[in-house]
Amino acid sequence: MNNKAVILGTNYYIGLSVIRCLGVHGIHTVAVDYSQENTYGAKSKYCSEQLVSPHYKKDTKAFVDFLKDYASKQSSPPVLIPCHDTYVEIIDDHLEELREHYLIPQTEAGLYTNLMNKEALHRLAMDKGVAVPETIRVNEENFFEKIETIIKYPCIVKPVDSPTFVAKFRRKIFKVHNKAELEEALAKVKDAGLEVIVQRIIPGFDDHMYTFDAYLNQEAKVTHWSTCQKYRQYPINFGASVYTGQKYVPELYDIGAKFFEEVKYKGFAEIEFKKDAETGQFYLIEVNVRITNFNSLLYKIGLNIPYITYRELTGAPLEPKAIEEDTNIVFWYGYEDLLAIKDYIKTGQLTFREVFLSLFKPKAYAIWDWTDPAPALSYAGIILGKVFKKVFRIKKADGLNL
Structure with missing residues (x-):
């Protein structure tokens, strides 16, 4: 396997999991970040090479040139795997080169x-006959009247460009309860120069969130897939998966397969769904x-997505596979x-007993691996450092108040 795998972003556990998924098959993995600080994913024993690049947002041209220069020095073209939405946007903007x-x-x-664009996705889904939450755009006539009669409160203010919104506000949405x-x-959002849409909140607790995870080959056909059910997310109600199980x-x-194939998608993608607690839709x-x-x-359930991607792009695709049973394994x-x-307990959405009973399932850990402990130890050091700084600031502030 002469083709290396270049992984963009190892300061988060997605990059770590990609490195492990490829490294176990002996593939040369290259971790690329704009800094070595907090890049605990690159501490994995499966990381073959670590590179420091120009900052992908502050100097995008230099970042793209850096990637091109690195690839030009290799004997075979590397496989490029982005592990953050902003990296994906940059790849999309410079796809041809x-x-x-x-x-x-x-x-x-x-x-x-x-x-990725929430407004474009909403229109595309409607065009393909896929149900989406009722949505009002900010520039529509009779905007507030439509909110009152169609969307109703509480509702969510959702960004069109999620990565920029999250970077600015450190949250995925604004939940609002009145005008x-x-x-x-x-x-x-106007002060920040960002675009948003307003959507109805689909009724149902967080365990009504489901996903369709699929890989589509170069003919835009689903070859590998699974479905999952979220149990808990952080921030609660409108956050990322922290406790999610495979569920057929x-x-x-x-x-999902019909949607992805009709839009001619290629590679891995995931649709997040919410099941209406009242209608089941x-x-x-x-x-x-x-x-x-x-x-x-x-x-862990048998779909090594980075390796599936690597094998197809390097001309040796794996056999199609679907997980069509419940494995009881959770992330x-x-x-x-x-x-x-x-927060769930504080807000009365879960009880301690419910949480306790949920924990006794076989697990796939985000970071920990007995055979590859260095990333977890590095991550623990990062967290302890943050706690120490916070405590030190509090003590320092108390000292100033004496």
């Missing part, structure tokens, strides 16, 4: 961005066009799940 140097599943420039809160949220839901395949919430947060779960990101549990 990067495909001259790298193996990348997607061939249609702009498709990644259209699926005053909505006006305040709209003022904030064939209806999601019927919806599944609504498309968003699409992730990079490796999912719970990639370690997919690996667990322990640190953030503890934070989530505290």
Whole structure:
């Protein structure tokens, strides 16, 4: 296997899981980050090489040139795997020139961005007959009247461009309970120069969130897939998976596979659905066009997505596979799940007993691996460092108040 795998972003556990998934098969993995600080994923024994690049946002041209220069020095074109939405956006913006140097599943420039863009996705889903939450755009006539009669409160203010919104506000959405809160949220995003839409909240607890995870080959046909059910997320109610289990839901395949194949998608992607607690209907919430947060779960149930990607792009595709049974295995990101549990219990959404009983399932860990402990130890050091700084600041502030 002469083709290296270049992984963009190892300061988060998605990059770590990609490195492990490829490294176990002896593939040369290259971790690329703009800094070596907090890149605990690169501490894995399966990381073959670590590179420091220009900052992907502060100097995008230099970052792209860096990637092209690295690939031009290799004997075979590397496989390029982004592990963060912003990396995906950059690849999409420079797809043609990067495909001259790298193996990348997607061939249609702009498709990644259209699926990540919440407004474009909403229109595309409706065009393909996929149910989406009722949505009002800020520039529509009789905006507040429509909110009152169609959307109703509480509702969510959702960004069109999620990565930029999250970077600015450190949250995925604004939940508003009345007109005053909505006006305040709209003022904030206007000041930040961001676009948003307003959506109805589909009724149901967080365990009504489901996913369809699929790999589509270069003919845009689903070859590998599974479905999963979220149990807890952080931040609670509108966050990322922290405790998610594989759950076979064939209806999601019927919806998801048809959608992805009709838009001619290639590579791995994930649709997040919410099941309406009152009607049972599944609504498309968003699409992730990079490796999912719970990639370690997919690996444990038998779908090694990074390796599936690598093998197809290097000309030796694996046999198709679907997980059409319940395995009872869950993904667990322990640190953030503890934070989530505290909030679920505080708000009365879960009891301690319910949480305790849920923990006795076989697990795929976000970071911990007995055979590869260095990343977890590095991550623990990062967390302890943050705690120490916070405590030190508090003590320092108390000292100033004496």
